[in-house]
Amino acid sequence: MIRVENLVKVFGRIRAVDGLSFQVKEGEIFGLLGPNGAGKTTTIRILTMLTRPTAGEVYIAGHRLSTEAEQVKRIIGVVPQHINLDQELTVWENLELHGRLHRIPREERRRRMEELLEFIGLSDRRHDLTPQLSGGMKRRLMIARALMHHPRVLFLDEPTVGLDPQTRRKIWELIRQLNHQGVTILLTTHYIEEAELLCHRVGIVDHGRLIALGTPGELKARLGKAVVESFYNGVVDYHFFGSREEAVNFAAHLPGTVLIREVNLEDVFVELTGRRVRD
Amino acid sequence: MDFYAVLWRELVVLKRGFWKFFASRLVNPLLYLIAFGWGIGRSVQMPQGSYLEFVIPGIVALSAMTTSFGAAGTPLNMARLYHKTLEEYLIAPVSTFSFVLGRVLAATLRGLIAALIILGLALLFKTKLAVGGAFLLVLFLTCFLFSALGVVAAMTINSHEDMANFTTFIIMPMSFLCGTFFSTAKLPPGVRQLIEILPLTHTNLALRELGAHGSFPWLSLGVLIFYSVLFFFLACYTVRHCRD
Numbered sequence: 020m021i022r023v024e025n026l027v028k029v030f031g032r033i034r035a036v037d038g039l040s041f042q043v044k045e046g047e048i049f050g051l052l053g054p055n056g057a058g059k060t061t062t063i064r065i066l067t068m069l070t071r072p073t074a075g076e077v078y079i080a081g082h083r084l085s086t087e088a089e090q091v092k093r094i095i096g097v098v099p100q101h102i103n104l105d106q107e108l109t110v111w112e113n114l115e116l117h118g119r120l121h122r123i124p125r126e127e128r129r130r131r132m133e134e135l136l137e138f139i140g141l142s143d144r145r146h147d148l149t150p151q152l153s154g155g156m157k158r159r160l161m162i163a164r165a166l167m168h169h170p171r172v173l174f175l176d177e178p179t180v181g182l183d184p185q186t187r188r189k190i191w192e193l194i195r196q197l198n199h200q201g202v203t204i205l206l207t208t209h210y211i212e213e214a215e216l217l218c219h220r221v222g223i224v225d226h227g228r229l230i231a232l233g234t235p236g237e238l239k240a241r242l243g244k245a246v247v248e249s250f251y252n253g254v255v256d257y258h259f260f261g262s263r264e265e266a267v268n269f270a271a272h273l274p275g276t277v278l279i280r281e282v283n284l285e286d287v288f289v290e291l292t293g294r295r296v297r298d
Numbered sequence: 299m300d301f302y303a304v305l306w307r308e309l310v311v312l313k314r315g316f317w318k319f320f321a322s323r324l325v326n327p328l329l330y331l332i333a334f335g336w337g338i339g340r341s342v343q344m345p346q347g348s349y350l351e352f353v354i355p356g357i358v359a360l361s362a363m364t365t366s367f368g369a370a371g372t373p374l375n376m377a378r379l380y381h382k383t384l385e386e387y388l389i390a391p392v393s394t395f396s397f398v399l400g401r402v403l404a405a406t407l408r409g410l411i412a413a414l415i416i417l418g419l420a421l422l423f424k425t426k427l428a429v430g431g432a433f434l435l436v437l438f439l440t441c442f443l444f445s446a447l448g449v450v451a452a453m454t455i456n457s458h459e460d461m462a463n464f465t466t467f468i469i470m471p472m473s474f475l476c477g478t479f480f481s482t483a484k485l486p487p488g489v490r491q492l493i494e495i496l497p498l499t500h501t502n503l504a505l506r507e508l509g510a511h512g513s514f515p516w517l518s519l520g521v522l523i524f525y526s527v528l529f530f531f532l533a534c535y536t537v538r539h540c541r542d
Contacts, residue, residue: 030542067389068388068389068541069385069388069389069541070541070542071541071542089391092389092390092391093391095389097385097389099382099385101382103381103382103383103385103386104383105307105381105383105386106381106383107311107314108307108310108311112307112310116303116306116307116386117386117390119302119303119306120300120303120304120386120387120390120391120392121390121391122300122303122391164386
């Protein structure tokens with residue numbers, strides 16, 4: 020459904036995206052996971068035609084992005100990271116504007132707006148101006164807006180940043196429902212559990228490159244089954260093992276505090292992208 | 299008809315804040331009319347008619363210019379830099395031409411309303427001014443060209459402060475120098491030629507000529523059409539090239 024080939028984006032001296040290639044299958048929820056500044060947002064901006072790539076090519080549903088922008092715009096929906104609802108319009112008018120920009124005929128437009136307001140649970144807030152909504156409501160409205168024209172591919176850039184756990188789960192539920200309806204989804208996140216619980220496949224990105232790709236299970240299997248976390252002399256150490264027995268045997272001879280647990284996606288992420296904190 | 303979707307949004311917003319907009323457009327020209335018409339104007343001798351009659355077409359032109367430039371420029375600059383709502387249009391299957399046309403027509407409408415407010419005030423001040431089709435055409439072109447210039451400024455200027463500076467350094471001098479409050483005929487040569495290249499000068503010349511039943515100002519009309527086409531083309535260019 021999405022094919023990204025050797026994508027490069029250079030801003031001055033920074034290579035934000037550095038030869039990125041991957042494919043997203045139809046009907047998949049695909050996550051781009053990476054630390055801050057890894058190039059996730061730049062990638063999604065290129066895929067949604069808000070930024071021009073320096074080199075490389077993208078195909079969406081067989082359409083080449085650089086030459087068939089109009090066709091691509093009709094089949095993709097975009098939920099950006101920042102809230103960009105029109106503050107001078109009501110909930111209803113925000114949806115209506117999107118419908119009009121996509122030339123949806125009046126009757127169909129109204130039907131779709133009712134349906135989506137129901138879907139995101141904002142039917143009773145339709146006449147409110149958007150600054151009156153809470154953060155979670157705004158995020159849901161942005162998703163509804165992106166869905167007005169029945170996109171086949173939905174791009175979500177950090178869809179749950181800054182939301183409380185309840186709202187986050189509600190958003191995940193919406194994303195799963197959409198996926199069940201056949202929408203292919205590409206999202207970016209730096210939340211491990213979001214990638215682990217929601218995505219069929221995850222691509223880990225760092226310094227603009229893809230450093231690992233697979234299902235969350237496959238990625239975890241790379242490190243092993245069990246991890247021993249030891250804490251001794253103020254230093255935390257991680258050791259990975261193919262089986263629980265090996266881990267237990269190893270842990271038996273360690274001084275200090277020891278924790279044995281299953282490998283999670285966070286371990287994979289940290290092992291691959293390094294432990295240093297960065298911005 | 300794609301431009302109508304863009305225009306529709308602007309009309310919704312205009313309708314919602316209409317009276318506030320109306321009142322804000324009343325204040326400046328009213329002050330100018332009082333200061334230059336009743337105040338200074340009483341002691342100024344003009345070859346024909348009163349100074350008030352001379353200055354009203356100027357204030358109409360001035361208000362048309364500042365209103366349409368501001369109505370197109372400020373919100374678009376904010377939409378691009380702060381609210382990021384411009385992205386909603388950039389990801390929609392709407393052509394650049396339609397987007398610019400929708401925005402420019404909306405700002406033109408605001409400019410025309412502002413101009414009509416002053417023409418209404420002029421009636422209260424009991425001035426003789428002939429407002430016909432050609433007069434309105436000149437006003438329309440003025441609003442259109444300054445709206446398009448507003449789009450160019452909004453798309454190329456990268457901060458809200460510099461947007462305000464553009465008004466201070468470009469729009470404000472034009473409003474005083476282009477024959478709004480005094481005839482450019484008395485300016486020294488050189489300065490005069492420079493002033494006569496500017497579009498607002500031709501709006502003033504054309505409106506005065508038409509308002510006093512004079513001959514048809516073909517040259518001024520041509521200049522205004524030239525600037526309208528040029529700025530509209532530039533506006534489309536800047537929107538098309540705004541992706542980084």
